[in-house]
Amino acid sequence: METEILSPIFTSKDLETDQEVRWCPGCGDYAILNSVKKILPDFGLPKHQFVFVSGIGCSSRFPYYMDTYGMHSIHGRATSIATGLKIANPELSVWVITGDGDALSIGGNHFIHTLRRNPNLNILLFNNQIYGLTKGQFSPTSLHGQVTKSSPLGVVDSPFNPLALALGAGSTFVARTLDRDAKHQQEIYKRAYYHPGTSLVEIYQNCNVFNDGAFEVFTDKATKSETTIFVEHGKPLIFDNGNKGILLDGLNAKVVNTEDVPANDLWIHDENDLNKALLLSRFFDDENMPRPFGVIYVDAKKPVFETIFNQQIAERKIEDKETAFAKLLKSNNSWVVG
Amino acid sequence: METEILSPIFTSKDLETDQEVRWCPGCGDYAILNSVKKILPDFGLPKHQFVFVSGIGCSSRFPYYMDTYGMHSIHGRATSIATGLKIANPELSVWVITGDGDALSIGGNHFIHTLRRNPNLNILLFNNQIYGLTKGQFSPTSLHGQVTKSSPLGVVDSPFNPLALALGAGSTFVARTLDRDAKHQQEIYKRAYYHPGTSLVEIYQNCNVFNDGAFEVFTDKATKSETTIFVEHGKPLIFDNGNKGILLDGLNAKVVNTEDVPANDLWIHDENDLNKALLLSRFFDDENMPRPFGVIYVDAKKPVFETIFNQQIAERKIEDKETAFAKLLKSNNSWVVG
């Protein structure tokens, strides 16, 4: 599965199903669906090799709109089902579709354990900082103070930083993208696909009904150049149309004018540097820092779960099971009567 | 509760219950029990103000041996019960007693959400890298390759780094200690007690029956000086009886001889520096680095959950509830018949 792009065996159009898409008009989910449809044919796999497993939530309706194999399971458990599926058939390209509630609230345990184990799954986390399907309660990514149906006086909780959580859990591929940026999405999904191990992609997705504009500062023309930074491996951290960059002074990141600092002295993004990734993921907490998008961290060395799992089996696999089983039945201490 | 040490109202002996302690002889749990008993009278609170809530596991028997209030609940849920308890009565000093299975396996979700929310609980995580009570299956902290009852060919999973997970989840107090070091334990428990917000203390605890010697390299006289480092706020990172220190070169930590480097140039431990804490927590992954013990990170600024939670209530609390309720019943649109 990890081979290079082959000529497509099917087209994006072939991925359409006979089910009407039932998201609210204007929902960010549409753009994500389109980007995934766009990129899937490029992998050279036939479409029956793809499986989309989701939990419950608006986002989790996704599989119905994708003419591959798919399961719309129960709330929070998609990662567990996908893990079983992937172990049972490592040939499949398994994608987990989940929301901030599905993955991080009820599904939080399976989420961190999946990242820890590192099966080769691609997790697309539609983060709209709200429970969409149940009509607008706060989620674990909702902002402190946010007024929602279940927090009329403002959310008391502090939100998760999903990428920091993922890194803490031992994730080997951590990336962030946005519903509004089709090209960037596709790039990231491709990277996720080719990463051996669990790929976590957090997607900022606008819920225009219950949390409209949650990511406006990152998408609005007026602000986005200053609030976002798109990181690329080996390239300096530059944003604001090239005007600003980030300098690493000891452990402290600072925003500087690119005029003042040579590009080589800026923080050079290194996907494979965990320490850098840890700091980068924490820009989240600092309102003076831009929000990083792109592939934040990649570790291709951690064992892939289903590989070693199945290796233990392959190495011991008995060809003549009937005979071996007859022996096993007898154990060491059988006796004969008559 | 966060006041200074008062003259004790009770003694450690008063904490003994009529229940026989039922851990295996030699179990590390005994030492932890003793250390907690030792330190509790120092806080100036009467013993009826303490509550110990545990899940299920060997370690979770702890409350039965402590003559305070206590609940031995169900597997993995102690943090949730403790959160409800603490919100409902913030005056209590609530301690969560849990194991690596209880907290990090089945209870993983409540664990990360508790750390995210930051109620003022003290979590003592007895990490023996095994399921003791169910007689020896691997846990999420068991080592890759470890042979246990349920992994006869070696564990396929990669373990959690509990402190890294906690930091990823937004923990505000992260510390590590060992069953063998009573003094250090007591110091850390004290710090945990006085920290406003959730304090997570990971305790390396030897299960001499199912995973004996798991932490031997950190406790054995022959090795411990090289494998452990005890960190203290404001002090340089020095270990190996003062012979070695740690230098921070950019983002890279290096072991150096203290002879070669002035103490001031060494990495000075700063509990309040998240970036440093993130790097420090990752020594775990690097076999060339000593394992840090002590308070790794403290953030006293994050809001304490039950405080804001109850503030929203206090600010709106109605004195004459009967009258207000009669009004609420009528809502805006009542009408009178007759």
Place this chain on the structure above:
Amino acid sequence: MLTDKIYKNIVVKFAGDSGDGMQLTGTQFAETNALFGNDIVTFPDFPAEIRAPIGTIPGVSGYQIHFSSEKILTPGDQYDVLVALNAAALKTNIKSLKPHGIIIANKDGFDDRNLRLAGIPENENPLTNHSLDNFTVYEVDVTKQTKLAVAEFGLGNKEAERCKNMFVLGMVYWMFDRNINNTIQYIEQKFKKSDVLVNANVKALKTGYHFSETSELFSNQYRIEPAHAEKGTYRSINGNQAVSLGLIAASIKAKLPLFLGSYPITPASDILHELSKQKGFEVMTFQAEDEIAGICAAIGASYAGKIGITTSSGPGIALKTEAIGLATMLELPLVICNIQRGGPSTGLPTKTEQADLLQALYGRNGECPLVVIAPSSPSDCYEMSFMAVKIALEHTVPVMFLSDGYLANGAQPWLIKNLDELPEIEPQFITENKDNATYLPYLRNDSLARQHAVPGTPGMEHRIGGLEKEDITGNISYDAANHELMVKIREQKVLNVAKDLPLQTFEQGNENSDALIIGWGSTFGSISSSVKELNADGSNIAQVHLKFINPLPKNFAELIKPFKKVFVAELNNGQLIKIIREKYLVDAIGINKIQGQPFQLLEIKETIKQHFN
């Protein structure tokens, strides 16, 4: 069609796209009728959880209002008037319109695009193909008229269009001669931040009203007189609102704060929403990371001496079953509200069903009896949720409160019941170690409740947990005889609850009737009305309706004994009937419907009639 001028009952159904504001329209119409003095029963019927594409069948949202000059109990099997804002709404609802009923159709919702979206072949526009000839159809270009009406306010196209629900509401107000002032007030309140929106919506409402009057579309107005209701102050209330109020009432009466630990789920979430607004009453609402954390936090709060509550629906209740076992073992008060929906699994999230009864009774490991009670109407949710708390606190047991989607969202006028009309609550917490003796946590009172000493009480330190406890001391015990004793105590403790409960009475008929029909929970209205009609037609059927299912009322065995023929009507595949058959060995006959919808009277009546042939 409606030919007379005065009617006792009318059923109106508003239907449109889920973006058309039909829920709001229906609620307003219901409220205005209620204020006028009619009895009302409503049945909101919204699409599954996601907003389906505009104009399609899955996107249809509806609101049914039955209003009457008499006491009524159901939303009505069929409509007299159907307001259809688009083709999909008509297609979905036409089958329940009475023969010769009235259709008010928004002509603009039947253009090519809308027909296509509704899956209607182009040449089969129902407004023109004579398929509606048996009905009275009023075609009105609602969209266009509305836009014209509000043009002066300079709204965008979409915003202007959105006022069309007010236009039709105005039309229907005129038809039934209702005052529009209540709705005007509502609009002023709702859009208080935007004068433009207030003005536009009021204008649309008034224009619709006058359109009816002046267009001479309708031959006349219809009159439905006020009902002769008991004197007092009324309000309109739905089940989830009533639960929220009942719980707060209990909290005030018991003088203990309420703690809700919950995770959102349809159709239970509104209780969380309602309660989270009531912090003034010291209501703590903790939205947990999942259902397990929700119930566990509630147990923690109960342990601290507060009133622990958890709310959910089927799939979430399934997740709570382990923790319910813990609460049973700890013998702490706890109320678990299950607002049932269609199952199994994710099932039919927005539909109603009574299929979680056996789960409530038996869905835990080990011998783990649970008090199970069920309200019989939206307003009854108030007293029954109050009772749930009272039982939990006085008997130190978890209580399962079984409402459902129909009760949760259905509205009713309710003769407000003030605090002083509710019974007292006597929580069983022990707050003082009077004689300075060793505290025995599993010592019991006469009804076997234990007296819990909450953490923080001096001199009563103790430990409890989920392992089997020794009688009286509460220490861990693996003793064989003790286990049997404790299982029996926990069983008896639940049975003892019946001592405090009202005796079961007949709703209709008596021990000499020819047959007995038993129902429980939300089906009260449909069963009562069906039996009433049957008996009016000459049958003699007795009806009892169970609100307390475990334990059953003390006199239930006696009450059921005389009957040879027993029917059990439920919205499931036969659950209460299992209990009735098992306990009383009577060959009861099930009347069941598993369609995510309440009973229609006809369905109950037909089944009963069949068995009398």
Place this chain on the structure above:
Amino acid sequence: MLTDKIYKNIVVKFAGDSGDGMQLTGTQFAETNALFGNDIVTFPDFPAEIRAPIGTIPGVSGYQIHFSSEKILTPGDQYDVLVALNAAALKTNIKSLKPHGIIIANKDGFDDRNLRLAGIPENENPLTNHSLDNFTVYEVDVTKQTKLAVAEFGLGNKEAERCKNMFVLGMVYWMFDRNINNTIQYIEQKFKKSDVLVNANVKALKTGYHFSETSELFSNQYRIEPAHAEKGTYRSINGNQAVSLGLIAASIKAKLPLFLGSYPITPASDILHELSKQKGFEVMTFQAEDEIAGICAAIGASYAGKIGITTSSGPGIALKTEAIGLATMLELPLVICNIQRGGPSTGLPTKTEQADLLQALYGRNGECPLVVIAPSSPSDCYEMSFMAVKIALEHTVPVMFLSDGYLANGAQPWLIKNLDELPEIEPQFITENKDNATYLPYLRNDSLARQHAVPGTPGMEHRIGGLEKEDITGNISYDAANHELMVKIREQKVLNVAKDLPLQTFEQGNENSDALIIGWGSTFGSISSSVKELNADGSNIAQVHLKFINPLPKNFAELIKPFKKVFVAELNNGQLIKIIREKYLVDAIGINKIQGQPFQLLEIKETIKQHFN
């Protein structure tokens, strides 16, 4: 006391501290007797999950072996011989020793310290206070003798002492004239890494044996002849081993790999341990982070076309109920093994109970029927777990397999049943899109099973999920009539399983007997033996034993009809009896025990006798 030289049945109980190796000793004695040709039934009885302090009552570990020259079915109500390694062991077990039974007491375990630890007042040493005068007591200083015997190997004090179980085992071998070679082989295998330990243990064993012989303690040896068993190859097997083997057998027969998704819990963990050793058979064991992840991973594997299995006990099963609902809706094969233990909540983790039957039948939200089957003996777990897989695969349903702690740990000689003696399994996966038509995932075969196309199958891409499905297509459907249809289909699908199952037969008696006793699962042995004894005493009781509980065997209604008096015996507070009463309206009488222990014959016999007075 034992006065004769030849006996048909003997019950020996080994009891000591949990560190004394009593489980191993018992297993060895059982195995040797089985090899000799006796029938055996064992009952291990270990302390609750934590190692209690040495010498205390909670620390006592026991192993009971019933061996016989006839077919036997229970571990025996009372012991003939009690081996007590310390005072606590004697105190705990003395009440079940037969009058005049034999006690072999380790004198060294009755010193002041041990008496104190056992809670026995100093001056009430049972070995000296004449309280045991009604028994035959052999006092032996086992500890001392053992240490002397192994002194030559230079073991530490503790290690030397640990050999004392081999010393007493040797003594008992001599008493019953059994060969010690099997145990010697075992020792050689177990300690193969340490010659010293092999030598010491063998020495202790031999010394004990010779001690019996030479000390002239015992007046004579007792003989229990081999049983006349059916010809064939036997082994000793316990329930959890049998489950593991049965599942692997099914996997080989079905030609599909097994996937176990599980989370450890007593007493189910051993299945995980056993299966994780069998990777050679392509057995995948996934130890998940919790029970929910365990079952969900198994569902994922079933979806991939493997055999998804999950194992747990009560509290863990409670957590799986939501996911069982999903599997029911997906109509995928899945086997859920519940190795029941004492409940509710954490309850009595190491004790046996049958109290999860109603949870198995009803413990899910919505109408969610489940196939429920229960093995009747340790060795029956083999065929029944095989059947669980067969039913799941052939009917595309989840199946609940209800074993319990008694079966899980109890051992029995078992006439090995090879693969060729087991039926074929026909999985319902569809692997090829033959006619290149649109694949309809909810199209069904005659028994209503659907044919699942596993991901990776070309041309059969499709989506399934937990929302209600449209008949045949499997698309989401909120249609009212479709929901009722699907509920009925899922019900019928489970009922159809009965078509493939054996008819119910009488274990004893027949339709003309005076009464019928019904049991299910692990109580088979005790009920059969009780009825046998009653009938031998002149009663005429018929017995049926249910292994298939949902659906019930096709002929069950007919079979039960003739009986006026029906007893239902179960280790719970009355669960199967609810089903029997409800379905057949018979006033069945419960025989229940809720003590975490299997029935004693006396208990069943007494209850039945009472009802014949």
